[in-house]
Amino acid sequence: MSNVSNLDDFVVALPKAELHVHLVGSASVDTVLALAARHPEAGVPTDAAALREFYQFRDFDHFVRVYLAVQSLIRTAADIELLVTGLARELAAQQVRYAEVTVTPYNHLLDGMSDDALLTGLADGRTEASERYGVELAWCFDIPGEQGVLGGRETVAFALGNRPQGLVSFGLGGPEVGVGRAQFAPMFTAAREAGLRSVPHAGETTGPATVWSAIHDLGAERIGHGTSAGSDPRLLDYARERGIVFEVCPTSNVRTRQVPSIEAHPIRRMLDHGVPVTLNTDDPPMFGATLVGEYRAVAGTLGLTARELAELARTSVTASFQSEAGKANTLAEIDKVLAEYERG
C-alpha cells in the first residue's frame, strides 16, 4: 500500500520532458470556457458540464471536429500567450523541465489571425514560461494533414520564413485516413535542410505502412503515436536499430477509441522490443490526461519499477531536441531523485 503511494509520489517528483502536446489541445477547461463565452458563435459550450459532454469523442473524426471548434476560439496574441502560459503552469506542477509544443500555424492563419499575432503570442508566452515557471518550451510547427499539399506549403513557408526562437521541429498532424504521408515529402525535405527535425504523426489511426512512409518519405526521427507499429515486428526492429522514437500517448489513444484500454495498448510490445518510447499527453484537458497520470497508468498496467519509470523519463530527455547542456541537467536531476527514492 505505502509502496504504491510512494511510487505515485516518485512519479510526480521525477523530472521529465513532454515531447508530444498540441498547444490548442492543451487549453484548460477554464480557458476554453472563457474563450467560448467571448465567441458564442463558435458553438463551443459555455458551461463546464456541457463542455465535458462536448469532450466525449465518438471517434477520431468527431475528435478532429471538436478540436477545430476549440481552435476557432483563439484569435489574438493574448489568446495564444494565455494558452502557452497555462500549459507551462501545468507542466511546472508536474516537474516537466522542457516541452516541445506542437503549433499549427496554417490553421490559426485560416481562422484570421495575423502572422505577427501568432509569433508575438508564442514569443511572449515562451519568455514567461521560462521566467515565471522555469519551463523551457520549444516549438514544433506542423502541417494540418486535412489541408493537403497547400497547407503543407504554407506551413513550411511560415516556419522557414519566420524561424522563431525555439522552433526545433516540423510535423504533420490531423487525419491520416486518405492523407498519405508521401505527398508532404518536399516540405519535410525543405524543413530538414533548414535544420528542423522531422516528427510526423503516423500510425495513430492507420496501419504500419503509414509509419514506414513517415520514416522513408519524411525522414521521421520520432513518430507521433506509431500505435499500429506494435503489429509489425520488422518495423519495431527497424525503429530500435535506427533509434527512431515513438511518442506514445496512451490515454489519447483510448479516448479517440484507437485502442480499447491502456492494458491493450501496444506500448508493452514496443518496450519489449527495445524501441525508444516516450510518454506524452497529446491534448491533455480534452482527454482528461496529465503527464503524471500517463506515467502512473503505464506503471500500474505494466508493473513498472521506479527504475523503469526513471528510464522512461530519461528517454523523454535524450529523445528531445534540447541543448546537450539542458539534457545533462535534467538527467542528473533524474538520477538524484531515483537515488533518493531507492535509499528510502
Ligand SMILES: [Zn+2]
Ligand atoms: Zn498529436
